[in-house]
Amino acid sequence: MRAAGWSTQGARRAWEGYLYLAPAFAILGLVVAWPLFETLRLSFLDVYLLRGMGERAFVGFDNYLRFLRHPNAPVYVVNTLIYVGGGVAGTFVAALGLALLLSERIALRAFWRGLALIPWAMPITVTAMIWKWVLDGQWGILNYLLTSLGVIDGYVSWLSSGTWMWPAILAVSVWAMTPFMFVTLLSGLQGIPREIYEAAKIDGAGSWTMFWRITLPLLRPVILTVLLISVILHLREFAIIWILTGGGPGIRSTTMSPLVYVESFRHFRMGYGAAIGVILMSASLLCTWIYLRRLRVER
Amino acid sequence: MAGPGTLRPPLARGESLAVLGYGLRRRAGAPLRYLFLGVFMVWIAFPFLWAISSSLRPADRLFTPTPQWLPDPLTFENYRWALGEPTFLIPLKNSFLVSGFTVLAAVPLAALAAYSLVRLRYPGKAAIISAMLSAQMLPTMVLIIPIFLIYARLHIFNTIFGLVLASTAWTLPYAVILFRGFFSTLSVTLEEQAMVDGCSRLGAFFRITLPLSLPGIIAVSAFVFIWTWGDMLFPLILTKNIDTQTAALSLFTMMQSTRGATNYGGLLAAGVLFTVPAVVLFIAVQRQLLEGLTAGALKD
Numbered sequence: 001m002r003a004a005g006w007s008t009q010g011a012r013r014a015w016e017g018y019l020y021l022a023p024a025f026a027i028l029g030l031v032v033a034w035p036l037f038e039t040l041r042l043s044f045l046d047v048y049l050l051r052g053m054g055e056r057a058f059v060g061f062d063n064y065l066r067f068l069r070h071p072n073a074p075v076y077v078v079n080t081l082i083y084v085g086g087g088v089a090g091t092f093v094a095a096l097g098l099a100l101l102l103s104e105r106i107a108l109r110a111f112w113r114g115l116a117l118i119p120w121a122m123p124i125t126v127t128a129m130i131w132k133w134v135l136d137g138q139w140g141i142l143n144y145l146l147t148s149l150g151v152i153d154g155y156v157s158w159l160s161s162g163t164w165m166w167p168a169i170l171a172v173s174v175w176a177m178t179p180f181m182f183v184t185l186l187s188g189l190q191g192i193p194r195e196i197y198e199a200a201k202i203d204g205a206g207s208w209t210m211f212w213r214i215t216l217p218l219l220r221p222v223i224l225t226v227l228l229i230s231v232i233l234h235l236r237e238f239a240i241i242w243i244l245t246g247g248g249p250g251i252r253s254t255t256m257s258p259l260v261y262v263e264s265f266r267h268f269r270m271g272y273g274a275a276i277g278v279i280l281m282s283a284s285l286l287c288t289w290i291y292l293r294r295l296r297v298e299r
Numbered sequence: 300m301a302g303p304g305t306l307r308p309p310l311a312r313g314e315s316l317a318v319l320g321y322g323l324r325r326r327a328g329a330p331l332r333y334l335f336l337g338v339f340m341v342w343i344a345f346p347f348l349w350a351i352s353s354s355l356r357p358a359d360r361l362f363t364p365t366p367q368w369l370p371d372p373l374t375f376e377n378y379r380w381a382l383g384e385p386t387f388l389i390p391l392k393n394s395f396l397v398s399g400f401t402v403l404a405a406v407p408l409a410a411l412a413a414y415s416l417v418r419l420r421y422p423g424k425a426a427i428i429s430a431m432l433s434a435q436m437l438p439t440m441v442l443i444i445p446i447f448l449i450y451a452r453l454h455i456f457n458t459i460f461g462l463v464l465a466s467t468a469w470t471l472p473y474a475v476i477l478f479r480g481f482f483s484t485l486s487v488t489l490e491e492q493a494m495v496d497g498c499s500r501l502g503a504f505f506r507i508t509l510p511l512s513l514p515g516i517i518a519v520s521a522f523v524f525i526w527t528w529g530d531m532l533f534p535l536i537l538t539k540n541i542d543t544q545t546a547a548l549s550l551f552t553m554m555q556s557t558r559g560a561t562n563y564g565g566l567l568a569a570g571v572l573f574t575v576p577a578v579v580l581f582i583a584v585q586r587q588l589l590e591g592l593t594a595g596a597l598k599d
Contacts (some may be wrong), residue, residue, distance in 0.1 A: 010468075013419050013421065014417060014418060014419070014421035015417075016500065017415045017419035017420070018421065019410075019415075019484055020411045020413075020414060020415035021416070023408045023411065023412075024408045024409060024463045024471050024475065025412075025413070026469055027464065027467055028434060028471060028472070030449075030464070031442075031446060031467075031468030031469070032434050032437065032468055033463060034445070035444075035445040035446045035449065036437070036445075036485070038443060038445030038449070039441055039442060039445050040450070042444060042445060046337065081598065094339070097335065097339065101335060101336050106333075106336065111438060112336065112340060114582065115340060115343060115344060116339070116340075116343055117576060118343070118347070118581075118588070119343065120346075120581070120583035121529075121578045121580070122347070122577065123529035123531075123546075123547050123572055123573060123574060123576045123577060124529055124531060124547070125531050125548070125551045125554075125570075125573075126550065126570040126573060127551065128572075129350075129554060129566065129567070129570045130346045130349070130350035130570065131346055132554070132569070133349070133563060133567065134345075134346050134349060134350075135349060138362075139361070139362050139366075141349055141366055144365070144366055159350045175342070176344070177344070177386075183589050187589075201420050208432045216558060229436075232436050236437075236438035236439060238439070238519075238530050243531075243551055243554070257496040260441060260444070264444045265447075265536060270444050270448070274444050275440070277440065277441030277444065278441070280440075280441060281436055281437065281441045284436060284437070284438050285433070285436075285437075287436075288432070288436040291432075291436070292429050292432060293590060295432075
């Protein structure tokens, strides 16, 4: 029961509500909102840090045009598409497979679930470090295993080979990205009432039919949401690629996020870097917008 | 919105769902299922088990044409090296400082903001929540260009404070969303009772709501700590020397230096040591954390 008098103090409560939000929003304003605005502004300026911070000429859309006309621009875009497409698809298959397996009655289930989540807590630097050790071209255990099993003839430099670089990066990336999607899908699976399966079973449905006719359709909203989040996470991923390959060999594994880093903090062309960043951010915000709309519809 | 009872813990014990059907189990499905599980688990566990095994062997047994599965002779010399190496220890101390202070800053601010969103009525809430969710999705790399310039102007570039500030901002939205989920499962009655008894609203919040949401506080703290602990992007851009760098960055720097490349055993040992706090914390609070994380992603 609500005590009388409180509801009449609506104005005071609104004021109080905003007051409690204020400290959080002050920090978000300083480190998120202001930089967001500054990134947009920078993308229209010619800021070259080696020439000094003060000189900033307004150059209109020059930075954007420069990127769009750059001969390597298609390479960066294709790299990004490979990484996002391959990473999201790989993560989804691994996460759904794990979620299906670990929602069944299976021995030591709690232990396997915990183990499957360990990569989430591992610092990305360490993830990349141990994988680099496994994938090492000369001393890596993967080469040893695959040659002794007769899968490959000679040792492969996984992270610097044109053919194997993307599969290697994606294997590591999927390893790191799977846990979060796995728990989300798992909780989605647990939201499907058991009775539906039991009823279907009485009607003589096989497990394959049940998967396609019950599990997938009922899981669809969760799947769409995790796919959107995954696209956003892959679009912005920097550390995995940067630590594994440095974007190389050459620029062959440079996606948009490492490119923004190289242009802004290696070449110090911050206006140009910001313009590329805004292009990247537009793609990401489009996904965020769809994601928010979906949440609202579900509510 | 997540109300009482709608938060289903993903790791509930004894709860099973016949997703692939019972039929599969009766037929030849079971061995196949364990085979798939085995492949998944080897893929997940092998890299870090191999890293631990490699970190426990002497340098001359690390680079061998035929690898040994288990270290023989077993040695802790790599760990001794890591624990006596200032280029690892100083950043490790910084990691504790940055992650610890970020928890101290982000958790109370997030709790207060979430409390306001759950308990008080005012216009614009939906927009505020949408803004938080969007902020959390923004590409860090894009915003870090102006953050770097702003930090230089405010003279907080290359400071622990600067890292704490950035990490606080970056973990706040998610922390608010997590807290919101936890608070909305608590009944408002006790709080109102306390207010009738003369407690102020904030007093009721601190005396009634916060103590009741201790599992939530632990989960949010763990999330903030683990995120900050593992982040290497903010230190990469916002610091320039070892006095302020965190271990997530310095391990990367060590990997790139020739000394790190030749002493991979020491590097792996440092990596294992650096991972322990995050993984131990994660295992300790796994259930509470996952409950909130999935709820945060799926419900507004």
